[in-house]
Amino acid sequence: MKPIRIHKxxxxxxxxxxxxxxxxxxxxxxKRIERTGFGEFLLFDWRRTSDGKHDPSFVLNHPRYxxxxxxxxxxxxxxGSSREHAVWALEDFGFRVLIxxxxxxxxxxxxxxxxxxxxxxxxxxxxEIARRAAEIDDYEITVDLEQCKVHDDHGLTAAxxxxxxxxxxxxxxxxxxxxxxxxxxxxxAYEARHAAPISPI
Amino acid sequence: MAEKFTLFDKIxxxxxxxxxxxxxxxxxxxxxxxxxxxxxxxxxxxxVAGRRVRQPERTVATVDHNIPxxxxxxxxxxxxxxxxxxxxxxxxxxxxVPLFDMDSSEQGIVHVIGPxxxxxxxxxxxxxxxxxxxxxxxxxALAFGIGTSEVEHVLATQCLHQRKPKSMRIDVRGRxxxxxxxxxxxxxxxxxxxxxxxxxxxxEYTGEAVRGLSMEGRMTLCNMSIEAGARAAMIAPDxxxxxxxxxxxxxxxxxDEAVVRWRALASDPGAAYDATVEIDASLLxxxxxxxxxxxxxxxxxxxxxEVSDLKADRPAVERMLEYMGLEPGTRIEDISVDRVFIGSxxxxxxxxxxxxxxxxxxxxxxxxxxxxxxxGSQAVKHAAEQEGLHKIFLDSGFEWRESGxxxxxxxxxxxxxxxxxCASTSNRNFEGRQxxxxxxxxxxxxxxxAAAIAGHFTDIRNWRFR
Ligand code: SF4
Numbered sequence: 010m011k012p013i014r015i016h017k018x019x020x021x022x023x024x025x026x027x028x029x030x031x032x033x034x035x036x037x038x039x040k041r042i043e044r045t046g047f048g049e050f051l052l053f054d055w056r057r058t059s060d061g062k063h064d065p066s067f068v069l070n071h072p073r074y075x076x077x078x079x080x081x082x083x084x085x086x087x088x089g090s091s092r093e094h095a096v097w098a099l100e101d102f103g104f105r106v107l108i109x110x111x112x113x114x115x116x117x118x119x120x121x122x123x124x125x126x127x128x129x130x131x132x133x134x135x136x137e138i139a140r141r142a143a144e145i146d147d148y149e150i151t152v153d154l155e156q157c158k159v160h161d162d163h164g165l166t167a168a169x170x171x172x173x174x175x176x177x178x179x180x181x182x183x184x185x186x187x188x189x190x191x192x193x194x195x196x197x198a199y200e201a202r203h204a205a206p207i208s209p210i
Numbered sequence: 211m212a213e214k215f216t217l218f219d220k221i222x223x224x225x226x227x228x229x230x231x232x233x234x235x236x237x238x239x240x241x242x243x244x245x246x247x248x249x250x251x252x253x254x255x256x257x258v259a260g261r262r263v264r265q266p267e268r269t270v271a272t273v274d275h276n277i278p279x280x281x282x283x284x285x286x287x288x289x290x291x292x293x294x295x296x297x298x299x300x301x302x303x304x305x306x307v308p309l310f311d312m313d314s315s316e317q318g319i320v321h322v323i324g325p326x327x328x329x330x331x332x333x334x335x336x337x338x339x340x341x342x343x344x345x346x347x348x349x350x351a352l353a354f355g356i357g358t359s360e361v362e363h364v365l366a367t368q369c370l371h372q373r374k375p376k377s378m379r380i381d382v383r384g385r386x387x388x389x390x391x392x393x394x395x396x397x398x399x400x401x402x403x404x405x406x407x408x409x410x411x412x413x414e415y416t417g418e419a420v421r422g423l424s425m426e427g428r429m430t431l432c433n434m435s436i437e438a439g440a441r442a443a444m445i446a447p448d449x450x451x452x453x454x455x456x457x458x459x460x461x462x463x464x465x466d467e468a469v470v471r472w473r474a475l476a477s478d479p480g481a482a483y484d485a486t487v488e489i490d491a492s493l494l495x496x497x498x499x500x501x502x503x504x505x506x507x508x509x510x511x512x513x514x515x516e517v518s519d520l521k522a523d524r525p526a527v528e529r530m531l532e533y534m535g536l537e538p539g540t541r542i543e544d545i546s547v548d549r550v551f552i553g554s555x556x557x558x559x560x561x562x563x564x565x566x567x568x569x570x571x572x573x574x575x576x577x578x579x580x581x582x583x584x585x586g587s588q589a590v591k592h593a594a595e596q597e598g599l600h601k602i603f604l605d606s607g608f609e610w611r612e613s614g615x616x617x618x619x620x621x622x623x624x625x626x627x628x629x630x631x632c633a634s635t636s637n638r639n640f641e642g643r644q645x646x647x648x649x650x651x652x653x654x655x656x657x658x659x660a661a662a663i664a665g666h667f668t669d670i671r672n673w674r675f676r
Contacts, residue, residue, distance in 0.1 A: 113439060
């Protein structure tokens, strides 16, 4: 997993509430057994017209947001299905940081596992960033995970909170499984105390 | 005075393996359910790292999401779906994980077969790479959905790092009226607290109306809790739970001792919750969703609300109505349907099919409606056929299919065409969920069957049963 410390990037606004993971990556793309290559299917039904062409009226298709790596979204982003493919699609498309007033639980967990930082700011702060992204050309934002702050070059600053462990994993780009396996002795002891409750399969 | 614990606290505390310094608690997972869609990348991760599945005997796999519901033995036409199913078969062989495959008499939707086989038990921690894992909480288990990275983590370590969620008690006072089902209760809860009303929380349902539900009803209620954003949902085990479980294939051999342990799981009287919500069961009606999230509900004898009467912001509601092809103020009973889907892990168990068949009996599906019934598992299908339910459905003009997720998410060929309107017993009415441009209305099995026959939504409380 790629560590993330200080990230500066162009901001794309998708300022709608309750964007669900069915929308972020529609089901027809979940049949792939690879972990990569989902970016072209991101928000497929919104980005493409029914004949498969790019819909120029959809915000992410606008040239001013080309290469954006920060997505600013509405509340409860990533609700619904647990599909991690949603995060793979966002990441493959180029997003490293997502900013919203709130995220759905499973989605937020999935982001951490893929080195994607979810930043929770107030409705007002998110609204302001979305407004600037829409109005200011080449609008960029800097997200500093060391200081837990975001700022732009136009005087906006905001602080966010994140739990220490998540922050640590993202800063270091840690392999979670490797860390857990360091506790082999404790896991084995737990198993010795607790027989499997399922009778044999 | 002794400390008081909730059901959730008790299960949580029992499963903390250790709390490594500066890290989240490491939680032991008793049962890991696996399906074809969210697992291939996890197994691949194990292979790349040279890791094994730590506890294959606590891991159970099935195929459900993308399999066709045509008669078994028909070759799978979609090569990508076939490849994904093939990958699961290969992975289960390579890593020694038991698989209830396509041709198994125990195949079914993962959240239907877990309880049915007695794998789901009170007091357990259960995970699956699927958000509706909350279903299993109906047995007093702590069950929640995880992503594919976490699937890999559990396969490798049988543990997960978890921050302890907050607790929320939802107390349902009074009794459900005639024609008002567990599905309506679930929709009523989401309508009241909102689709992110329980984010970060584990719900415990209590109260007379919840105690009065069958296990099937409790599963429906816990299943839908993720649609309110809940991390998990649970109901304390009681006689109803034990009666349902007794004699099932994988329940503990030391049954009587197990029941004693399970009884002690109930929340201590006076235990504290981080939040409490009260629901008055007598105010609930058979509901129909009219928007593109499960919180947008209206009673069947009501109307689509005026935009100004809603808390949600105006452009979002207008967008929903446009997508759904509906106008504010329309009577719900005036909305006609093209398709009906009875199935999904929310409502595809025997009791659901019985309820739908009771409505369908002696009636005919409206000529322009295509209606399908998809049992949740092979065992449900078999049991329904033993009772002759399939005959009732077929005689009334419903299709009777093989088990799987089917049109709940339309990964297989069962999908809506653009603009088609569907009365569905599933759990999500998101844009495009059942097919691009498809319009989904969530309802109970009885309401779905009635809509199929009437050709439009109709109040089940006025139904002429035959
Ligand atoms: S029936 Fe629907 S909600 Fe349930 S597991 Fe299958 S796809 Fe998911």
